[in-house]
Every structure is written in C-alpha cells, then in structure tokens.
Amino acid sequence: MKMQKTLLLAGIPAVQKNLYHRIQFSVGDPAAWIEFEKTDGKRQSFLVCRDIEMERARKKATVDAVYCPADFTPEAGLSGDRETATAQAVAECLNHKGITAVTSDRSLALIYLEALKNAGIEVHYSPEMGVMERRGKSEDELIALRQAQSITEKVMSMACQLVCHAKARKDGSLEVEGDSLTSESLRARIDHWLLDEGFSNPGSIIACGPQGADCHEYGKGPLRTEVPIIIDIFPCSKSTYYNGDCTRTAVHGKIPVHIEKAYDTAVKAKFAAMKVTRAGVTGEAVHQETIRVIHEQGYETGLPGKESAASRCAMVHGTGHGVGLEVHEPPLLDFKGPELIVGDVLTIEPGLYCPAWGGVRSEDMVEVRERDCESFNLLPDTLSW
Known part of the structure; x- marks a missing residue:
C-alpha cells in the first residue's frame, strides 16, 4: 500500500481487528489511531482512547503518544456518548x-x-489498508497460529474419538456412559475443553447425516451410527487473539462405501491443492486444482439447480480462506482469488455434500512459502477414530 499523508483507523480494538493489529492493544471502548507526516518528513502516530485506559495504552500500544477525547474538546463540548x-x-x-x-x-x-x-475533512478509502499488512504474517503471528491449530487438533481428536467409541442404541443413536450423544452435548464438551485451554469458541459445527449437506449447518439432535458427522472447530486464543480452524469427518461403526469414496476424494483434493499452493500462485489456481480432482472422481461442483436430484453430490464452496485474527479473512481460495504472498496463512478444506446422505469435509491450515506451503496439521485423515 502506498503511504498516504494521514492515515486513520477507528473503532473498538477488541472487535475491530485492523485497528488492533496496528496498535497491538485490546480494549472494549472506542479508540482511534492516527498517523501523519510531521513537517520534518518523519511519521508520527498516536492513539485517542478512553481516559482510564491511557496508562495501560502507554505501556502496551505501539504508538508514539496517547491521548483521550478530552484533550481535543471542540468548542461546543463533547457528547456524553463515548463513540x-x-x-x-x-x-x-x-x-x-x-x-x-x-x-x-x-x-x-x-x-x-x-x-x-x-x-470539512475529506475521507479517502484504501481497499488495501488493513488487508495486505495482515496477510503476510510475522514470525510471532505464525507461532500464535501454530499454537491455536495445535490446540484445535487436540480437541478435534477428542471429539472424533468420542463419536467413534460411543455405544450405538437399537435405534441407531449414540450414547456415552448412558447419556445421549447429541450435537449439543458434544459441542458443550468441546467448549469446556477449550475454556480450560484458554480459548473461546463461537460454536462448533457438528452436523450429522443429512444435516451435513448444508456445509455451514451447525447441527442439532442425536448423533447416529453409520452416517458421516462433520466436525468443524474454529476457536480463538484469549491470550493471542489468533484462531485455529480444523475440520474432520467421523463415522461410528460400519462406513458405507459411498461415504468412504467421497471422503477419499475430498482428502485427495486437499493434498492436490496444497501441492500447488505457493507464493505467486493465485487463490483461483488453487481452487481450480481442487475442482480438477473433484471432477476426475465423478463429482460435481457449484450450487445445485432447482431441478437437481437429492442424489447430487458436489462441492458447493471455495477451497479455503485466510485465517489470522479473524477465522475468515483475505485471501480467498476461490474464483477471482488473488495472488498468494509469503506469509499468507490459509485453510484448505474441500468437501462433498449430498442431500440424500449429508456431507464430508477435511480441513488443514497451511503457511504459504516461496516455493511451497507448510501444513500446521498433524491429525490423520480418517473416518474411523
């Protein structure tokens, strides 16, 4: 991004991630970062924040100076509303x-x-501001993301094993120690596990059987034997604010042949996409490689039409997305996806979905390097845990 004379970011740093990334200071009240060019040509930045946060900001924020709104009171006075x-x-x-x-x-x-x-102040919009700076991850950011993904994999392993080692009742529903195993109860176990590890969790996807045909269906009700269960966990570290993101699919009991073939295809597509992922390649090219494998194995891509049969099995979403302070951020691995750069951290997550029986998906996180990419994941790709 070409440096402009005066830059402004404003909002609540705890939720406005561009602002937090720039100042490295999290607070739940309104704040603004301003960077301008002094008369000697040097850049200077400062933060405007709530008065009771000033001392903490002076210690932690990556700015040259810290002020509060009262330091810049207009002639008519300041509003009683903080923002x-x-x-x-x-x-x-x-x-x-x-x-x-x-x-x-x-x-x-x-x-x-x-x-x-x-x-009377003009405001100019920069489409790159806050995007490119966050895409190329620093070494500290890469460490934080690896840690988040490691924790995500551990809780994923727990969840998949719980499903596969549960007891099947006569009606096909699962139980653990006499209690029904449901999407809700497994989601609660995951949440509790992550809380103990210092992570917050917005709510994992645990979609059983036909529910999994909708790739973002959270899932509800009893989990069942001999059907695919998509488990997608994307927690955020309370200390670093960086996210993990991992998906696996588990099947309790006998695995139907059509489910095994679909999952094998999703995994093959994932590794094919990873093989072409490197700096200089576009997100669209990575997605096209995923599509190639999906089509070669006899499956479709794209959203269904009004007349599509319930037996249609297709990948309906892109191959992946950037991840960092937000679980979904640029760049996209999809049509018109931009050129990848060194330090991009991405998810690669092909899936196949069929209204008749549900869906399967496998998702890993990778770091883009000059000549290749490196996966942060160690979990196996298996349906039986």
Missing part, C-alpha cells in the same frame, strides 16, 4: 493540526465519517 465523543475528538484533533484529508480502511464506521465530514 460520538471519540469521533468528535478525532475531527477536532485533525483540524487542530491543519489536516484536511485522511485515508482509512473498509471498516471505518459512519459515525467517524459524519464527524469528519462536518469538520
């Missing part, structure tokens, strides 16, 4: 410094845009 007051202070600060235009990212809220407009 409005922060936006007012940003506009007053820029006016005080004689800055008439700023460049911001895709996440700038209208409250800041309105305050800047009312102050």
Whole structure:
C-alpha cells in the first residue's frame, strides 16, 4: 500500500481487528489511531482512547503518544456518548493540526465519517489498508497460529474419538456412559475443553447425516451410527487473539462405501491443492486444482439447480480462506482469488455434500512459502477414530 499523508483507523480494538493489529492493544471502548507526516518528513502516530485506559495504552500500544477525547474538546463540548465523543475528538484533533484529508480502511464506521465530514475533512478509502499488512504474517503471528491449530487438533481428536467409541442404541443413536450423544452435548464438551485451554469458541459445527449437506449447518439432535458427522472447530486464543480452524469427518461403526469414496476424494483434493499452493500462485489456481480432482472422481461442483436430484453430490464452496485474527479473512481460495504472498496463512478444506446422505469435509491450515506451503496439521485423515 502506498503511504498516504494521514492515515486513520477507528473503532473498538477488541472487535475491530485492523485497528488492533496496528496498535497491538485490546480494549472494549472506542479508540482511534492516527498517523501523519510531521513537517520534518518523519511519521508520527498516536492513539485517542478512553481516559482510564491511557496508562495501560502507554505501556502496551505501539504508538508514539496517547491521548483521550478530552484533550481535543471542540468548542461546543463533547457528547456524553463515548463513540460520538471519540469521533468528535478525532475531527477536532485533525483540524487542530491543519489536516484536511485522511485515508482509512473498509471498516471505518459512519459515525467517524459524519464527524469528519462536518469538520470539512475529506475521507479517502484504501481497499488495501488493513488487508495486505495482515496477510503476510510475522514470525510471532505464525507461532500464535501454530499454537491455536495445535490446540484445535487436540480437541478435534477428542471429539472424533468420542463419536467413534460411543455405544450405538437399537435405534441407531449414540450414547456415552448412558447419556445421549447429541450435537449439543458434544459441542458443550468441546467448549469446556477449550475454556480450560484458554480459548473461546463461537460454536462448533457438528452436523450429522443429512444435516451435513448444508456445509455451514451447525447441527442439532442425536448423533447416529453409520452416517458421516462433520466436525468443524474454529476457536480463538484469549491470550493471542489468533484462531485455529480444523475440520474432520467421523463415522461410528460400519462406513458405507459411498461415504468412504467421497471422503477419499475430498482428502485427495486437499493434498492436490496444497501441492500447488505457493507464493505467486493465485487463490483461483488453487481452487481450480481442487475442482480438477473433484471432477476426475465423478463429482460435481457449484450450487445445485432447482431441478437437481437429492442424489447430487458436489462441492458447493471455495477451497479455503485466510485465517489470522479473524477465522475468515483475505485471501480467498476461490474464483477471482488473488495472488498468494509469503506469509499468507490459509485453510484448505474441500468437501462433498449430498442431500440424500449429508456431507464430508477435511480441513488443514497451511503457511504459504516461496516455493511451497507448510501444513500446521498433524491429525490423520480418517473416518474411523
């Protein structure tokens, strides 16, 4: 991204990841980061945040100076609403410094845009700001992502083994120690396990049988024998804020031949996609390699039509996505996916879905390197655990 004279990021750092990535300081109240060029040509950055957070920000935030909204009170005074007051202070600060235009990212809220407009300050949009900086991961970020994926794999192993070693009742439903094993109960076990490891979890996908035909169906009700169960876990570390993301498919009891063939195809497609993943290759090229394998094995791709049969088996989504401070972030491994760069961290997750019986998916996380990619995963690709 070409450096602009004055840059602005604003929001709540705990949820606005571009802002957090830039300042490395998490707080649950509104804040704004401003970087501008001084008269001597040097860059200077500062943070505007709530007054009670200033001391902590001075110790932890990667900025040159820290202020609070009261330091830039407009003539009419500040609003009693914190977010409005922060936006007012940003506009007053820029006016005080004689800055008439700023460049911001895709996440700038209208409250800041309105305050800047009312102050006569132009706002320019940069589509790359906050994107490219986050794509090329630093060594510390790579360590955090490896740790998150390692924890994700451990809880995945626990979940898949629990399914495969459960007892089948006469009606085909599963139980563990006399209690029904359901999507909800397994999801709760995963959540509790992750809490003990210092991770939060938005809710794992545990989709049994035909529920798995919808690739993002969370799943509900009893888990059953001899059908595929998609388990997709994507927790976030409470200490580093980086995410894991892993999917496996488990089958209790006898594995039907058509399920085994579909899963074998998804795994083959995953490794074929990984083989072509490297810097300079586009996300679309990786996706096309996945599609090649899917088609060679006799399956379809793309969303079903209105007249599609229930027996249609297809991959209906892209091959993968970037992962970091958010579980879904650029780049996409899909049609029009951009050129990959060194340090991109991606998921590669082919799947096949059929309304008649459900779905299968296998997902690994990889780091893009100059000549190849490196997987962060050690778990086997098996349906029987």
